[in-house]
Amino acid sequence: MDFKDYYKILGVPPDADSKAIKTAYRKLARKYHPDVNPDEGAEDKFKEVAEAYEVLKDAGRRAEYDELRQYGGASRSGGFEPPPGWQGSGGFSGAGGGHFEGDFSDFFNSIFGGAGPDPRRQRSGFRGQDAEIEMPIFLEETVEETSKLVEYLIPVIENGQMKEVKKSLRVKIPAGVQDGERIRLKGQGGAGHGEAANGDLYLHIRLVPHPLFDVEGHNLVVTVPLAPWEAALGAKITVPTLTGKIHLTVAANSQAGQRLRIKGKGLATKTGRGDLFALLKIVMPPSVNSEARALWESLSEKAGFDPRAQWGN
Numbered sequence: 001m002d003f004k005d006y007y008k009i010l011g012v013p014p015d016a017d018s019k020a021i022k023t024a025y026r027k028l029a030r031k032y033h034p035d036v037n038p039d040e041g042a043e044d045k046f047k048e049v050a051e052a053y054e055v056l057k058d059a060g061r062r063a064e065y066d067e068l069r070q071y072g073g074a075s076r077s078g079g080f081e082p083p084p085g086w087q088g089s090g091g092f093s094g095a096g097g098g099h100f101e102g103d104f105s106d107f108f109n110s111i112f113g114g115a116g117p118d119p120r121r122q123r124s125g126f127r128g129q130d131a132e133i134e135m136p137i138f139l140e141e142t143v144e145e146t147s148k149l150v151e152y153l154i155p156v157i158e159n160g161q162m163k164e165v166k167k168s169l170r171v172k173i174p175a176g177v178q179d180g181e182r183i184r185l186k187g188q189g190g191a192g193h194g195e196a197a198n199g200d201l202y203l204h205i206r207l208v209p210h211p212l213f214d215v216e217g218h219n220l221v222v223t224v225p226l227a228p229w230e231a232a233l234g235a236k237i238t239v240p241t242l243t244g245k246i247h248l249t250v251a252a253n254s255q256a257g258q259r260l261r262i263k264g265k266g267l268a269t270k271t272g273r274g275d276l277f278a279l280l281k282i283v284m285p286p287s288v289n290s291e292a293r294a295l296w297e298s299l300s301e302k303a304g305f306d307p308r309a310q311w312g313n
Contacts, residue, residue, distance in 0.1 A: 146175075151168050152167055187199075231282050256282040262275060
């Protein structure tokens with residue numbers, strides 16, 4: 001059994017990032033797809049490219065493969081065997097994009113333990129290519145389930161030529177989605193060839209930065225500006241939330257940097273809502289007139305307060 005250099009098959013260096021690997025795969029898949037390339041050996045080359053991508057696109061499988069390369073597999077031209085006691089991750093599901101729905105090589109099965117029984121592997125043809133897009137979501141849209149229209153490109157083959165066409169789909173985004181979350185929409189990717197299944201659509205959630213709120217897990221933080229006299233005397237102020245404005249009482253002698261907790265006004269979770277924290281920030285007027293300045297001077301004399309007293313002399 002020969003060692004397969006998946007990096008060489010895709011034409012990328014071993015330190016290539018996921019974007020470079022995906023780009024190389026798509027280029028080669030277009031070149032060797034049997035419906036596009038009728039040359040002898042194109043189908044075998046397509047299978048080889050798809051197998052290489054199946055390994056390198058997955059961080060776990062790629063790490064296992066890289067370990068074998070360090071073991072010396074990349075320098076061997078034949079007779080490869082996994083190290084003694086080697087046990088791959090197994091459990092391969094074949095859920096990646098655009099790959100052959102038949103048997104993978106003996107080399108692949110020797111590393112990852114084969115696919116195990118999978119009725120999909122009995123079907124002939126090629127599974128459709130997956131589509132992956134970033135889905136920007138505003139914080140206000142995470143409070144409850146929302147419906148959004150998405151448009152993306154999927155590969156299709158017409159008259160022996162592969163091209164990309166635009167597809168529109170209205171999708172439901174569940175409440176409480178988080179930044180970086182990945183949502184799978186089964187069968188909404190590229191069309192399968194023959195009896196094979198369509199690819200899937202994956203939405204990568206990206207929370208749009210908000211002009212007022214910072215995100216801390218399921219909690220939100222809003223910076224609340226206070227005039228010096230509001231902090232000193234206390235005040236009732238209006239504070240924005242994702243679902244409208246609320247009234248908040250600021251106690252007398254409040255300090256800059258103090259956080260006031262507003263329960264249940266954060267981001268949605270599976271069990272409820274996070275909290276909103278009001279971060280107090282004391283701000284000075286940009287300018288004062290002579291009368292106001294005289295009052296500040298009088299306050300300075302009468303208050304007898306040294307904010308740096310703890311420093312000592």
